[in-house]
Amino acid sequence: MKDKLTFFPDRTSAIPEKDIPSYATEHWIETSDGETIQSFLFLHDKNKKSPLIIYFHGNAGNLYHRFDNAVRLFDMDHDVLLVSYRGYSKSTGKPNEKGIYIDGTSAVNYATQSLGYKEDEISIFGRSLGSAVAIHISQHRNFKNLILITPLTSGKEMASAMGLGFLKFIAGNSYNSLEKINNIHSRVLIIHGDRDEVVPYHMGERLFQAYNGYKQMVTIEGGMHNDLAEVDPMIFWGEIERFIQ
Incomplete structure (x- = not known):
């Protein structure tokens, strides 16, 4: 029940091949538990590594719905690995909390072991539920940056925020980013809209307050959950670019 209320995967939407940038190539990542997840690598120069953002x-x-975002990040002189979770687009399996953490870890291992990026050349980017994956896999690692867009504190607090208090028991300790945030050694950027109707703004604030390392928080005034880049693109993209340079 919890997974059905958490995940809304699209297995069919895709971009026509002719519209995929020439610098973006499809990669298949084998997970430690036997699934195969789809990803795209946006690469500047195969002979000279740029810093990498894992999205x-x-x-x-x-992931096809995030191609525009990947291109914006690519234009900031970074390579980008855009990752699909199990059960999404062409990836095998069904999504669940443990599984998407495995997917995230497998993507990082692929980037370091197969693609040759060093941890301190990598920035991890997580949006909404992806912030929970980003925080989980960044624990006890040496990634350069951790970028969290509209991040949630925990599954239990999300159940309350959605008016589904009866699910707090089912949620248990799921997606508990607040508990994990100080296992991070990266520089942290949090961007949140102060009118977010899905993941309340105070969740981003709580994560920011809880983190003891180098951190920056950017508030998009009037921003809701899915429109931050439209409400104030100069601040949204500009602050990300400044942070990662």
Whole structure:
């Protein structure tokens, strides 16, 4: 029941091949528990590594819906690994909390072991539910940056925020980013809209207050959950670019 209320995967939407940038190539990542997840690598120069951003999206749609975001990040002189979770787009399996953490870890291992990036050259980007994946996999690692867009504190607090208090028992200790945040050694950027109707703004504030390392929080005034880049693109993209340079 919890997974059905958490994940809204799209297995069918895709971009026509002719519209995929020439610098973006499809990669298949084998997970430690036998699934195969789809990803795209946006690469500047195969002979000279740029810094890498690994992008984890939210709970709906699939990676094809994030191509525009990946291109914006690519234009900041970074390579981008855009990752699909199990059960999304062409990835095998069904999504669940443990599984998407495995997917995230497998993507990082692929980037370091197969693609040759060093941890301190990597920034982890997580949006909404993807922030929980980003925080989980960044624990006890040496990634350069951790970028969290509309991040949630925990599954239990999300149940309350959605008016589904009866699910707090089912949620248990799931997606508990607040508990994990100080296992991070990266520089942290949090961007949140103060009118977010899905993941309340105070969740981003609580994560920011809880983190003891280098951190920055950017508030998009009037921003809701899915429109931050439209409400104030100069601040949204500009602050990300400044942070990662």
